Amino acid sequence: MKARYQYRFYPTDQQKQSLAQLFGCVRVVWNDALALSKNSKYPGYNVLAKILTLSKQTEERIWLKDVSSVPLQQSLRHLESAYKNFFDSCSGKRKGKKVGQPRFKKRMNSQSAEFTKAAFSLNNKTVYLAKIGDIKPIWSRELPANPSSVKVLKDCANRYFLSFVVEVEPVNIEAKNQSIGIDLGIKTFAFMSNGEKAESLSYKELDKRVRKLQKKLARQQKDSNRRRKTRIQIAKVHNQIADTRKDFLHKLSTKVVSENQAIILEDLNVSGMMKNRKLSRVISQQGWAEFRTLCEAKCEKFGRDYVVISRWEPTSQVCSECSFKWGKLDLKVRTIKCLNCGAEHDRDENAAKNINKVGMGNLHDSKRTQRQGKTTSVASVGEVSRIPGPVCRGVFQDCAMR
Structure with missing residues (x-):
């Protein structure tokens, strides 16, 4: 390669x-x-x-x-x-x-x-x-x-x-774990199915410097030496942001790929998320696409399996322990308690475990992947679970959340 x-x-x-x-x-x-x-x-x-x-x-x-x-x-x-x-x-x-x-x-x-x-x-x-x-x-x-x-x-x-x-020749390094599912987010950049997590970097101070310099640039005369110097200063701050993000993504992707035999990610609709004007700037700074590209390239280098599951898999709507399906949750809900088995889950950790199961073939929602549409907000009565396990037959009630 x-x-x-x-x-x-x-x-x-x-x-x-x-x-x-x-x-x-x-x-x-x-x-x-x-x-x-x-x-x-x-x-x-x-x-x-x-x-x-x-x-x-x-x-x-x-x-x-x-x-x-x-x-x-x-x-x-x-x-x-x-x-x-x-x-x-x-x-x-x-x-x-x-x-x-x-x-x-x-x-x-x-x-x-x-x-x-x-x-x-x-x-x-x-x-x-x-x-x-x-x-x-x-x-x-x-x-x-x-x-x-x-x-x-x-x-x-x-x-x-x-x-x-x-x-370059492929690198032969023995993997410690069989597979790992990764759920990408904003505050926590990556939550792994094994419980580990990587916090996102903060670019607030650098953003303030960029905005201050851009205001200064707008007031300066075009084709002047001072405007040229300010433009170079803005480019240096942008390079500092890009270099910091690239260093973080390289280190994280190398650690993940070298320790696991199969890396499983979710296909995110980033272009759709960018339409949210309140989160578009933060989402664009995370570098999710670059992280996926690095993981795919390093999987080829280390001889690992790279899997991307469908974006329609309801990974945050199903209990990773007993397969109970509670439906769509609001984004502000971060912890869930399953009424079927009583297990308490962190939202991101539960999604990462389900991503790992879907990628390894132990969990699959064929009905969800075959139709075009959005996930339902409430699970239907008597709905058969998509994870092998006990079938949920009671009337769906609101999950206890804290």
């Missing part, structure tokens, strides 16, 4: 100038090819590559020869991949959220340029890039193999990174 290893580096003034020229050329090639594709039908990579070769011979684009040709060709390949994803999304071949058309690149956004094997080399502790020179990154860890490509990145806060693509 392939993986990315990213390292930060600090270029010299001459290298900054060369990288700025490279990013500008890559951006111009992308925008020219995209403008040509929008005016007519997308011609394909081969036609665009011939047009690029001819454009270097003109006076308007002769300065494209000052940089390596490999990143320019890779820019056209990336455009081809973007159009392929767009066409596959329109035809239904690509599953998931709809993919839009490629967009023009801007100078103020993050910049990138990709080098293949023909345009870079590794020499001990330095990396040579064609027509850029030797770069000394901060080697925080060793590369497990020779990289097939390297991408030079510059974010909005003027930080520079080298991102290598390498081939």
Whole structure:
């Protein structure tokens, strides 16, 4: 399997100038090819590559020869991949959220340029890039193999990174537990079926700084030096939030995947939750989708089983001990006492245990998954439980809750 290893580096003034020229050329090639594709039908990579070769011979684009040709060709390949994803999304071949058309690149956004094997080399502790020179990154860890490509990145806060693509072998680590179900939330980021929980990080102080700087930015004159400095300060605070969240998610996902053989998560309707204007900002900061992506990738690396259950499974409406179904509960209810067996449950822990059972095949609501609709607020009289166990035959009463 392939993986990315990213390292930060600090270029010299001459290298900054060369990288700025490279990013500008890559951006111009992308925008020219995209403008040509929008005016007519997308011609394909081969036609665009011939047009690029001819454009270097003109006076308007002769300065494209000052940089390596490999990143320019890779820019056209990336455009081809973007159009392929767009066409596959329109035809239904690509599953998931709809993919839009490629967009023009801007100078103020993050910049990138990709080098293949023909345009870079590794020499001990330095990396040579064609027509850029030797770069000394901060080697925080060793590369497990020779990289097939390297991408030079510059974010909005003027930080520079080298991102290598390498081939890694699966890691054989014996799992301590057979499976684990994870219920994701807001105050408690993850509640595990084994009783463990991970508290969510707080970004209140950083949010205050962002809002204060954004108010300052709105009052400053456009294209001024002070406005440019404020924009970089805002980008640094956003990077601090993203880096803190990424560090937390990496550590948690590594711990979960390395200790359990099967990781079971619930398919959440995040786009629907984002429509709640009171919770949309907090939900967007949690990083649920990123956590799922990390768990899926690390399950492949460690040889684990990755399972995602349906969002229609009523995991918070069923007792995890006796299968008694009490129906839909309000979100403010955090603890439940089952009238059938008398067991007291924490709402999130009970949901995590049910997620684990559904993922392992011990619990399944086939009637729920086959129909389109919302869960009922009250369990019906004499309803047969979906968990193997005693059948609940009494009239449903309000559960004792505290």
